[in-house]
Amino acid sequence: MAIPFQYNLRSVIERWTSTIVAVVSIAGVVAVFIAVLALAHGFQKTLVSSGSPQNVIMLRGGATSEMESAVSLDQIRILQDIDGIERSSQGLPLVSSEVVVVAAFPMKSTGTDANAQVRGVSEDVLQVRDNIRIIEGRFLNPGLNELVVGSRASQLYSGFQLGNTVLFGGSSWVVAGVFDAGGSAFDSEIWCDANNLNQTYKRPQNIFQSVTARLTSEDAFESFKNSVSTDPQLTLSVEREIDFYAKQSESVAILIRVLGFLVASVMAVGAIFGAINTMYSAVSARSVEIATLRALGFRTRHIIISFVTESILISLIGGVVGILLVLPINNSAASTMNWQSFSQLSFSFMITPEFMLEGMLFAVLMGFLGGLFPAVRASRVPIVTALRGL
């Protein structure tokens, strides 16, 4: 049987001042590590929730974002009549032909301008995207210079009170309402009539950037896609809206993770050295105890296990402290540049139980690495000289 765990537990408590450096540095790493995961996850969740599995988005073939895409009115007329598109109560196909621009608006917090994505939409967009609700005012009237503002955009920028007039693109626009898009990327957008937006920006009237259609069911996707792809007049890429946004989020999420993990690993190296230092000083302070245990008959591996356990114990304390440090940021807002459109995108840190578990595992790994060499040294403490107190 091994050296009792209480030996390590009480030793750590007894020598808490020397463990504090290791605990704090491991806590810092775990906090950063979880924050990065939560940031990337929140970002992805926001973008992915923008898409609906029943919707399909079409861009010009080869385009990877709306910014580089163009779809002509002629193409839209053809695809509207393809089987599989849901019809509105008036019997019209549920399709939103859209254009996007980026415009600068003053932020409430700093007063400085930041870019927001402005989306020109079709009349039936709320039936196409049925997860979007008007929470203040009303939807815009087609053909008029009116805006409906996403809930996060209305919080982020000043001047979007109902009835207010806002200037951008050389025209003035009246705020007609605020919509809630369930925390998705649309919440950071400002919507207006697509034709009016084309006019304002002096773009050709019959060119749009994307077409989003609501299908009769999720299962209608394959045959719809097939029909679009086989029509020689439609050189469009067809994707489920949900997949499109998942892809859009991927590169930024990877970037967040890579940068975050770079920072976390640099910190982790520091934390491992902190643990090594703590454990080396524990070993040298307790060399007489260790020599006594060895004289009593405890083997090399008993000593190694005991000191690695102690190091892991310290790292677990660090992990718990790290989680307590990072938990307050859960659900707090963050915003970042959406690199696809160079506009601000708001989202929340989302800490999940898995991230906390991963943070703890990371802490254990640091504790193990930090404890291993000091533990081996402990097991090699020469009994005779250590017992003489040398």
Add this chain to the structure above:
Amino acid sequence: MVHVNGDNKSDSLIQVRSLFKTYTRGNESIEVLKNLNLDIDRGEFVAFMGPSGSGKTTLLNLIGGLDLPTSGSIVVDNDEITGISGSKLTDWRARHVGFIFQLYNLIPVLTAFQNVELPLLLTGLSKAQRRDHVEAALSIVGLEDRMHHFPRQLSGGQEQRTAIARAIVSDPTFLLCDEPTGDLDRTSANEILELLSRLVEDFNKTILMVTHDPAAACQAHITLHLEKGVLIESSKVVCE
């Protein structure tokens, strides 16, 4: 019986033959033990005396399997311990040797009970069996009412009695005591010596004890003097 001339062919419990121990520090070497012989029978209580630096601790460490000699052999209970090393020697110590140190060497963060239990963790005993053994050992040393105290809550004499309980709990073949009363006042020292004598008389333990104190040596059956690397049998120290 105890002999120091090495020509005894008996079946003594401990047989030390032609033992040499040389320490080298840099290019300077110190011959501490030079052709030392010793035979000790079971149930003996032997005191070792000698000037500081004469090699008493060195000899005890060799017999206890904590260190290896430069040459020579040590046989305990028919096991030649000078021929084994590593984890085998560690296991041999756990089974055969009870150590008692001058500064007690208790683990400060463990209670008296837990300190005494340590050697038993290396055996296959169940938790309940271990508790019985620990309580029995603590009652032999008269500390059954202190078993949940930590070392710093005990007096020096009580700490040393706890250490003795730890040394006897696994019923080792012999006990090694290096100046067991060296850090104690007279009264506590006498209690410890009385306890050691009782272990020999009542429980037939074999004890090897290093001491500077004639009042301690007189409790032993025989006193050996370590001088110039060998042991010399001296007349029995008589208690005053």
